[in-house]
Amino acid sequence: MGQGRDISAAARIRDQLRDWIRAEGLRPGDRLPTEAELTARFGVSRPALREALKGMELDGMIAAQRGSGRYVAPAMAVQVERPITAFESVTEMLGRAGHRPQTRLLQAGRVPSPPDVAAALGLAEDSPVWRLEKLRLIEGQPLLYSLEYLPLALLPPDHPVFDWSGSLMALMQGLGLAPVMSRATVSAVGPPETQADLGSLGAGGPLLLVAETCFTAAGQAVIRSLIYHAGHQFSFSFARK
Amino acid sequence: MGQGRDISAAARIRDQLRDWIRAEGLRPGDRLPTEAELTARFGVSRPALREALKGMELDGMIAAQRGSGRYVAPAMAVQVERPITAFESVTEMLGRAGHRPQTRLLQAGRVPSPPDVAAALGLAEDSPVWRLEKLRLIEGQPLLYSLEYLPLALLPPDHPVFDWSGSLMALMQGLGLAPVMSRATVSAVGPPETQADLGSLGAGGPLLLVAETCFTAAGQAVIRSLIYHAGHQFSFSFARK
Known part of the structure; x- marks a missing residue:
């Protein structure tokens, strides 16, 4: 218990210190402040x-x-600064970029899980899942199209009263199933197959598809999502070592 | 010096242990072997x-x-297993996938650095850079198109004797400038602008562009590359936390 606290404190300090080094513009070879200065600056214990x-x-x-x-x-x-490896919701990602997107809920409903979704979520094939199809727009321009699946068994029986056009992350958090990490792939694709009207999405060129399986802190797979980003508007950064 | 060795030993053990956990198929909640067993297995010191x-x-x-x-x-x-955040050459990446690609050198020559290349490499604008344009094919099918730039000042005066169709990484290593890490972005794009004949590249749909600045272990920027991957053949994986 005490040890658990130490580790999360150390991880938090590491992240703060990394952000501080970047914010200060320190370059390779620059000297860090002493331990005494750092403990005072971040208000932390020396261990x-x-x-x-x-x-x-x-x-x-x-x-x-x-x-x-x-x-x-x-x-x-x-x-x-914000690598592709940082876990965040679409709303958070767009908010950081200064966007306040409108969400258009295209469809919400129960379906038998497609094989790839069942595999990602560790479900038996055809298990019922809740499927959400959304379009996010900025000033009327479609920016993102998303397909999200969650195991129906995770929802309380009265789920239809949820506002499915809101943040799925917030909703999962309310159920005690907040996703905090994911395993994902990125690829370049053409327009998704859907009956829905996606407006001009894809008209500007190819789309960047992030296919993601989201897990709770306990390692439970709770959401499978396919997010199609308008390619000419999005790029993601990362470090390679 | 001694401390430097300890840290790199610890980092190597961490990577080995992570790979071992994956290879053994250990799942969250599974218990690790004791310290004594692990020191014996990996032949390392307890500290x-x-x-x-x-x-x-x-x-x-x-x-x-x-x-x-x-x-x-x-x-x-x-x-x-092999996240997008692992630094490796195109040759290594394709080799891992079991491919032995042919390289077609489309063009090699000295040019004034374009503004984005100069910025990435920390050069004055118009500084001379060496530019390589290559196509990689597997069984005659083009898989990757790459543009690579390196500061001309890094090359010895007799550089034209190099075999530019070979591995650029190996060549840089020979010059004592081995790239070991990079900062990169990924995006979805259409066909690149070039005079060269790219054959069917891009005919299968959109391309995945990885734009990358490569650094030596000392933090010197030595290569700027733009690599266009045939989108229907490539996806990259990563973890988000």
Whole structure:
């Protein structure tokens, strides 16, 4: 229990310190403040700080030189601000970009799970799933088309009263099933197959498809989603090591 | 110096242990072998093993419970085998997929650096760069089109004797400038603008463009590349947390 707290404190300090290094514009070779300065700046204990620094050393973000302190390591040069590996909802992602999209709920309803969805969610084939089809628009222009599936068994029996046009993440959180991580693939595709009217989505060129299986903190698969991004409007960043 | 060795040993053990957990098919909640068993299995020292385990705890891959050992944590559920975040050459990537591609060198030559290339490589605009245009084919089918730029100043004066149709990574390694990491973006695009004959590339649909700036271990930007992947043949995986 105490140990669990230490680890999450160290992980939080590591993230804060990484963001601070970026915000300050520190470059590879620049010296970090002393442990005393860092504990004061972030209001943390020295053991938790040391765990965080050790973790950053392991990840190659900083380097320690005995007797002369710690330095920003070359690998910080490839850190990007919001990598494709950061888990966030579509609403969060668009909000960060300064967008307040409208959501058009195209369809919501119960279907037998398609084989790929069943496999991703660990369900028996044809198990009932709830299927959501949405379009997100900014100033009338369609930006994203999404297909989301969740196991029907996760929903309380009165699920039809939910507002399915709202944030699915928030809804799952309310059910105690907040997704916090995912396994995903990205590919380039043409327009999705659907009966729905997607307006000009895809007219601007190819789409970037992110196919994602979302898990709770306990490792339970709760959402399978296919998100088609208007290609000329989206790119995602990442570091490779 | 000694400390540097410890850290790289810990990082190597962490990677081995992660691969081993995957290869064994261990699932979240499964118990890890004891420290004694792990030091024996991987032939490593206990302090290095402990650093590695601590780093994995920080990254949420394993969890420790005082008095009862270490367990695979739920976040292992989202680990993927070769994530988009793994740095590797095109040749390595295709080789892993069992492909032995032919390389067709379309063009090689000195050009003034385009603004985006100059910015990525930290060069003054119009600085001379070496530009390589290549097509990779498998059984006659074009799979990838790539544009690669490197600062001319990095090359020895006799550079025209290089075999530019070979691996650029190997060539850079020979110059003591091996790229080991990168910052990249991925997007969906149509066919690239080029005078060259790309055959059927792009005929199968949209392309997945990875635009990448590659750095040496010392953090020096040495290659800027744009790689267009035949979209229907490629997808990349990653974990989000």
